[in-house]
Amino acid sequence: MTMLQSGAGIDTTSAAAHDGAAEAAAPGTPSGENEPPADTVVFVHVVGEVLNPGVVELNAGARASEAIEAAGGATPEAALAGVNLARVVVDGEQLLVPDAEQAAAQRASAAVEGGGVTSGGSATQGGLVNLNSADAAQLETLPRIGPALAQRIVDWRQTNGAFSSVEQLLEVSGVGAKILENLRDRVTV
Structure with a gap:
């Protein structure tokens, strides 16, 4: 999962995933195949009461709750009852946490x-x-x-x-x- 903010990518994966170490690959897959194909990811702009507002990269089919977690989680002021946390997010959408x-x-x-x-x-x-x-x-x-x-x-x-x-x-x-x-x-x- 990657958090993109102010034009800079902030990678939330482990360092081993970047150096190509075999142990970073998913079980049973060769090293370097742990990244999903481009057509299976979505980008969502998470705004409002989250710790790190910005664009997050998620696997296609991800839920609003996953987008909020990718943005650092909800702040104490968040009214999560105002968000359908089970809704599947779509590529390019903006998710407001009120x-x-x-x-x-x-x-x-x-x-x-x-x-x-x-x-x-x-x-x-x-x-x-x-x-x-x-x-x-x-x-x-x-x-x-x-x-x-x-x-x-x-x-x-x-x-x-x-x-x-x-x-x-x-x-x-x-x-x-x-x-x-x-x-x-x-x-x-």
């Missing part, structure tokens, strides 16, 4: 919208896509949101923090009044 205040705001937002948090804190709430927790793939399920615009929304959120209102989408390059109107009843914050 504090108590953020978790309460998510629940309040869901209640105002007439929905409830589904799947223990997923990016959809009452059928609405949450702009503050959805990854690019989830944003692409929205009308008129393609891969490029979905990534700009995620990038805006990473740069500026959580959206405080749906109308704040207008600050994202490529989102105009017409797109906002199409999304207004399909998204939440």
